[in-house]
Amino acid sequence: MGTLLLHMAVRNVLRNRRRTAIVLAGFAFGIMFAVVFTAIADDTYGRMVELAARLGGGHVTIQHRDALDQPAADKSLPRADRIRDRVVDVEGVEAAVVRIRAAAMIATARESAGTVLLGIDPAVETPATLSLLEAVAEGEVPAAEDRRGVVLGDGLADHLGAGVGKKVVVTVTDAEGEVASALGKVRGLIDTGAESVDKYTALAGRTMLASTLGYASDEASLVAVFLEHPREVDEAVLRIRAELADVLPPDAAVLPWYEVQPDLAAYIQLDSSGLVVFEVLLLLLIAAGVFNTLLVSVMERTREFGIMMAVGHRPADVFRLVVLESVVLSVMGLVAGALVTILPYWYLHTYGFDMSSLLGVDSFDVTGVAVDPIMRANIVPIKLAIIGAIVVVATVAAGLYPAYRAARIEPVEAIRLV
Amino acid sequence: MPDDVILQVRGATKIYRQGEVEVAALRGVDLAVRRGEFTALVGPSGSGKTTLLNLIGALDRPTAGSIVLEGRELSELSKGERSRLRRDRIGFVFQAYNLIPVLTAYENAEMVLALQKVPAAERERRVQGLLAEVGLAGLEDRRPDQLSGGQQQRVAIARAVAPNPALVLADEPTANVDSETAERLLDLMERMNREDGVTFLFSTHDPRVIRRARRVVRLRDGRVEADETAVEERDQPVA
Ligand SMILES: Nc1ncnc2c1ncn2[C@@H]1O[C@H](COP(=O)(O)OP(=O)(O)OP(=O)(O)O)[C@@H](O)[C@H]1O
């Protein structure tokens, strides 16, 4: 019976071409929107994470376990340079840099402002590890041997009235809890375009900040680790924890970006749940189309099902036939979806779509992370499989009730209807 | 020869209830059918022909009375057993639209055999033979809508006969075709009865069809009014 039933299912689906075409169009565009929107979101999230990582903490941050909640100079990471040297050998790690991060007051004669002062090693940092470095608008980043140079966000510089060449006083609370100051000289300005960044960020050489804070030579705040595949951050964290067990101080923590930047993680979570709601609605619409089509077609075929049962098919056979029809429909729907999706996806993946003219801005920022407004499609592969699976499951689920109705047809009644 | 009796209907009663109204479609029908018979069930519209055929075909259950087919009391069978009985022991031919529209003539004729899981080679041998026998050689791949009404009924007959059932029930098989086609269908059924020993029980109003039957059971108001065997036309009894 198997193959004959399958033939019947396929032919029944093709029987009312117009109706099937409408349902398949629903599938095709539903799948296309689901895939393209998911792909754009995935790409945006990916870039946000990338930008966030390059804004300070890396994809994985190794730091004192209390540094997130109580950032203070004494929550430092000893042996930072050894940790860095070891972590770059872990599989999947692309780069790692040592940084000091301190809350600092920067003052001129006229004004003062609280900032997050990042102490970096200018010799090893590039825009790939610190995006701020590509936003240098004026002047330059201090050289390695420069023990006084600082770089200010341009919003901060405006507020302080301190341009390139001006002197500033940098005041921090050191590891002993004492207030310590150092004289700095503005060497450059940074303009990222994100106001929340430009107003509160300052850079200095790691050595300058370390000596002001009273740190030992290999002591720092954190090691920022960059991964080859940021989407595999959880695996990387586990590998780093395992392989560095012997060098990590007992109070050090190895944290994925989403724990270091919970705001961004929450934003992505919220945004993607909005997307899930949208996709569920879309799939419900598809399922409603399938449901309606199958139910109408079952009703139209009452006599046929009656005949089938009269000559010996069991209700279960009829049920199976209609379910098989929904499976055939879903497979055809997936094919239609793939055909319709492939071209727009390819275009958005390869060229992207520049939204800046629509938005009227060059970039927008999300929790302090500046995102450039080019929509690109770059779906996480597993999500493609999930969308496909949901389409099939929803379609077959939508076929269950029509199948049940078909199976409940009474042959005596059905045959009386000519 | 009681061994020859394949169908024994005793006191079959069917009462339809529609709210307060009761319609007695059958009021105690007794009927025995022997292997190899070619019997017409006749009677005016509403006399209960379809109702009786549905009971015999295990499509419906009597309100009272007993129906025994090949020694099995139908009312004692479960739903699944009735399905199986219809599949294996009964052939059905209805008035019209017997066929599954998406299947070809060949596939329609093959359907019950496929359901019985008869091996493909055996199925092909039987179906090809039957389609040739009903005069449809060369039309195997046609869909029902590409066949005339008479041709469709021939496919239905082939489908009904294919599993070698004990009994073929045909409810007004010629009602939707012209009289010439009706005669040809009767020729076919008669030949199958004579040459292959297929037992037919068919209902009809058509006097020309009635004339072709060897036995005529007359129903009126749900009762058997007369039961006549045409002596002069009868051939030798079929074994
Ligand atoms: N499902 C039903 N509900 C109520 N009454 C019914 C039902 N089916 C049949 N009847 C009634 O039972 C009686 C017998 O009907 P049946 O269809 O068996 O007659 P018939 O001899 O086949 O008639 P026809 O020659 O018109 O086909 C009729 O009075 C009919 O109205």
Ligand SMILES: [Mg+2]
């Ligand atoms: Mg009738």
